Amino acid sequence: MFFKVLMLTGLRIFELTKVDKNDLRFDLGNERGKIHVRFGKGSRGTGYKPRWIPMLNDVDLLLKWYLEEILPRFNKENMDNAALFLSENGQRVSRDTMRANLTRRQMKIGIPKEEIFSAHQLRHAFATNQVENGVDILTMSKLLGHVNVATTAGYLEPSSDYIEKRIRVSQELWRRQLVELEEGD
DSSP states (O other), X not given: OHHHHHHHHOOOHHHHHTOBGGGEETTSTTTTXXXXXXXXXXXXXXXXXXXEEEOOTTHHHHHHHXXXXXXXXXXXXXXXXXXXXXXXXXXXXXXXXXXXXXXXXXXXXXXXXGGOOOHHHHHHHHHHHHHHTTOOHHXXXXXXXXXXXXXXXXXXXXXXXXXXXXXXXXXXXXXXXXXXXXXXX
């Protein structure tokens, strides 16, 4: 569940571990809601940089299910009642615990060690996927909490199919413009 939310939102692992239940605002946005990221990474020691991100890709449905079906099962005496994601002992999960959990899960299902991916690579995959689906890089930059669009550009690793498609689209546009110029003479 935790890793699915990472992949669907593009949040950093630290940011998601710091989300509280009250940070989920299903009443904001265009129907689905928004997540208040209170502990967004600031640049060059500026401190945390809060932002709001929309609940895209049905993450709202996933989080509602989690809040209704899974979280109530954490009835621990010393439970952290604010945190969205809890460890088995009822306390807020840590970034290191979740990183280790992701590695362990991948090894358990037989992913070769050299192919094991990090939570941060899920963020890169999210950015690439969104851009390949038509989201512009400036919007992606804001969504990911980047100050500089060049940082966002460094996240993108478009597939060869996407690159080929974009080249073909550009070539076709260029051909049409040439035809229009020739007809205008």
